[in-house]
Amino acid sequence: MxxxxxxxxxxxxxxxxxxxxxxxxxxxxxxxxxxxxxxxxxxxxxxxxxxxxxxxxxxxxxxxxxxxxxxxxxxxxxxxxxxxxxxxxxxxxxxxxxxxxxxxxxxxxxxxxxxxxxxxxxxxxxxxxxxxxxxxxxxxxxxxxxxxxxxxxxxxxxxxxxxxxxxxxxxxxxxxxxxxxxxxxxxxxxxxxxxxxxxxxxxxxxxxxxxxxxxxxxxxxxxxxxxxxxxxxxxxxxxxRPGSMLSLISEYGCTLTWIPNFALQFLSRRVPTDDRASLDLSSLRYAINCSEPVRARSMDEFYTAYSDFGLRPDALQTSYAMAENVFAVTQSGTAEGCAPSRMWVNARLLIDQHVVIPMGNGDRDAVCLVSSGACLPGNQVRIVSIEGEDLPEGHVGEIAVKSDSLFGGYYNRPDLTASVLKEGWYWSGDLGFCLDGELYVTGRKSDLIIVGGKNIYPQDIEEIVWSHPLVHDGRAVAFGVFNSNLGTEEIIVVAEVENQDDLENAFAIERTVRNAIVAELGITVRAVYMKPPRWIVKSTAGKPARFATRQKLLSEEPGLQV
Amino acid sequence: MNPLDQNSQANALLDYIVREVIGRPGISLSADSPLVSSGLIDSFALVDLLAKLEDVTGMRIPAGKVQPKDMDTVNLMLLTATRIGKPKKSS
The missing domain is CATH 3.40.50.12780 (ANL, N-terminal domain)
Structure with a gap:
């Protein structure tokens, strides 16, 4: 070329x-x-x-x-x-x-x-x-x-x-x-x-x-x-009509496609059996799972659903990408015939302490992580601790990226640029670790929520909720909860009413709030919980603490985690 | 289609939406209540709703000709089915 x-x-x-x-x-x-x-x-x-x-x-x-x-x-x-x-x-x-x-x-x-x-x-x-x-x-x-x-x-x-x-x-x-x-x-x-x-x-x-x-x-x-x-x-x-994607790949013999994680699950579950009969997905060399956290279960479900229709076992691959690097930083499956690497680790220690402790397939408390592949040529990643020290393989830290396709800064926003671009490295805010030359992305440093590949800042939602007259000013939090049936995060909102008596109007408040969120941000939230005054957990600085409030709600509503 | 038919179709759809899609039995919705534009359901639920609409009306509805805005209320759904649906072949 x-x-x-x-x-x-x-x-x-x-x-x-x-x-x-x-x-x-x-x-x-x-x-x-x-x-x-x-x-x-x-x-x-x-x-x-x-x-x-x-x-x-x-x-x-x-x-x-x-x-x-x-x-x-x-x-x-x-x-x-x-x-x-x-x-x-x-x-x-x-x-x-x-x-x-x-x-x-x-x-x-x-x-x-x-x-x-x-x-x-x-x-x-x-x-x-x-x-x-x-x-x-x-x-x-x-x-x-x-x-x-x-x-x-x-x-x-x-x-x-x-x-x-x-x-x-x-x-x-x-x-x-x-x-x-x-x-x-x-x-x-x-x-x-x-x-x-x-x-x-x-x-x-x-x-x-x-x-x-x-x-x-x-x-x-x-x-x-x-x-x-x-x-x-x-x-x-x-x-x-999600199945039309697969019909078109079959009909036109498409070889490459990119797809966010949730869509793999959507396609596994929402395409009627009759619509699958004539599929032939054997032309597909790469279906690349990208733009939201990669889940082993979603990939397995997709493969199980379509392996009888010509889908190759090595077609499902992964990539870690961001607009700031033009697009991809890593890509799996660059050697022909290789599925992305996987490993089982202790889920609790990964979430609570950001440590990678390998476990056996199916062990209690074990979670399967899928690699996002190796760096593309010209791309490098570093894994850095909160103290700013480079971490060795197998340790979780913030992912910093340097490449020959890195952006020069946000347009007309030197303030935002200075906070993420330092000495030629882009600080992604994502957490992950490297192992055997491959990158595993495990979470995020910030509270950013990713719904169907779309990045959403919780504060954008919270500001809308606060503006409701019956919601206590500043006393609302939004966070993501992963829904394994959908293969993506969903947004949950918790808001405190101004006075205990206002709880009688909870559903009316919820509808107004939902309406405002969808009108302003085009986002549908999964649930809005109206709570009495002083329910939301505060940080030591007196601000609503998203993570602690999320944990409190999940302990009250275990059914939210499906 | 006589009014009674349409009424029972609307009720069947509303019942399905409240129980299965929103999952909140007991809330009251009318056939004119906005669903997508009010944030009660998101566009990923529309594929199930379209299947239910076909089921309830006995019509085959070409999904490629339906926009999310055509599915914003139960009455709009029924109107969409009448506008572009074709009777299903009996099996």
Missing amino acids: PRYETLVEATLAAPSHRPFITMWHDEDDFTTMTFGEFVRSARIRAAEFQSKGVTLGDTVILIMQQGPSLMASFVAAMLLGAVPSILAYPNFKVDPVKYRAGLSGVSKNLGARLIFLDQQFPEGLLDHVAVNDGTEIARDIGSDELAFSADLPVLVPNSNSVAFIQHSAGTTGLQKGVALSHRVVLKQLEHLEAALRLNENDRIYSWLPLYHDMGLIACFMLPLVYHLPIVMQTPANWVM
């Missing part, structure tokens, strides 16, 4: 007749676009962006439904040397006031020159949205209606220029923008190419959102640069 200087150069080198995106909505509703058609569609949009004054270095925010138009708009911005950034498309649950505030915040932070929307974007979400002077809002009018300007200049920046901004965790207005240069993105892709032994017969399947690194890097940038076809669904389309 030739080496390119920029993503634009790689895109323009694609053979025009080669199939690129198959966008699937239903058996009678799908389209396939070649690389030639894709580039044409991108160039038409680039001309449109140029007419709006977009030029080298400008930021362009894209809020469009998942599909070829969004992808073409992304490349269109890069053709002009501008910097695209995809934001999550608002779902119907969103509260307009909160959404406008969030959009305004992120647009100011990114200093956006253009906010580009599709035709379906609800007008009501735009009324009086406050943006910077000089920020224009425009809608995509559909590429085929516009004349194609073949002589559109391509303003290719150098490889160290920012190619795009992807977002890390956080609510819309407070998201951390990770600015990535062409060089670091191409480096990451080069490492993935080698690790996954990419070849021209590969074909990717994805339902992953493009505002997330796993969707954007593995399932858009990788096929774009290596000129591979991709079969896509929207997340909403997939969630309504």
Whole structure:
């Protein structure tokens, strides 16, 4: 594979007749676009962006439904040397006031020159949205209606220029923008190419959102640069009929897919037997479990469900990835025929004391850990104690990452950057250990909750709960509890009422709180517990203590841990 | 579809949602109560609800043509079934 200087150069080198995106909505509703058609569609949009004054270095925010138009708009911005950034498309649950505030915040932070929307974007979400002077809002009018300007200049920046901004965790207005240069993105892709032994017969399947690194890097940038076809669904389309993912992999002979842990379990349990009969998953070389903690049980369940349908025992692999490193730090299964390493350790000592004590398979108190694989070339990890000392193999500490694809900092947020990027190392906040050259991720230093691959800060939820007039100010906590039936964490909220008598209105308060959380954050919580005053455990500093409150609730409600 | 049919379909769905999806028997919901947009159920429950909707209405509903917003209330679910459902072939 030739080496390119920029993503634009790689895109323009694609053979025009080669199939690129198959966008699937239903058996009678799908389209396939070649690389030639894709580039044409991108160039038409680039001309449109140029007419709006977009030029080298400008930021362009894209809020469009998942599909070829969004992808073409992304490349269109890069053709002009501008910097695209995809934001999550608002779902119907969103509260307009909160959404406008969030959009305004992120647009100011990114200093956006253009906010580009599709035709379906609800007008009501735009009324009086406050943006910077000089920020224009425009809608995509559909590429085929516009004349194609073949002589559109391509303003290719150098490889160290920012190619795009992807977002890390956080609510819309407070998201951390990770600015990535062409060089670091191409480096990451080069490492993935080698690790996954990419070849021209590969074909990717994805339902992953493009505002997330796993969707954007593995399932858009990788096929774009290596000129591979991709079969896509929207997340909403997939969630309504999860088995369609497996039917599409079978039908199109897809070889690579990335998938968060919960989806493995969702697919094991929610696909009717009749829909499995014609599956043939033998084409699948890699189904990579990534973006939330990897669970042995979810992987075993998936393999058991689909091994009779051609799924190879070594297809299920793992990766540890983060937006700050473009994407992957580690990858398992880089040697053909190897399943990810596993080990049994004492669960109690791991959780309470962060120590790794190996045990036998199935021993009492033993938990099975799955390795996330070895570092990709150009990537290194250190395991560091709370005191800042490097720990030897088999000891749990914070995972720090250094690589040739590491970001340079959060966009316009030097304060946040300084707290995580020190002397060339990124401090991930994740806990783990190394053994025999492989990384095992065991938890998190912070209280971050990961639901279905989406990172959620508990304080974002708690602030919403506090704002209810009958909830005691500052007396609510949110935390994650792993649900083994779902294969992911779920969010539990505990809140104290202002007065004991207010408990009579517990269900009404709960409904209001649930409503507000879903409208503001688009998140559904599993349970809200309304408690009397002074129920929540406080820290020595007098603040609600999430971990201790979680333990107290779980001892009262053991059924929560399934 | 006569009104009685629709009523009993709505009740069957509500009963299923309260008992099986939310798991809180005793709470009161109406056929117009928002479910997804109110945070009572999340989109991962929709695949089960769609199967139940097919069961209750006797229709085959093409999932690719259903959006989460079409399933936000029991009445919307029944409307969706009427709009895009096709009678199931009897086995």
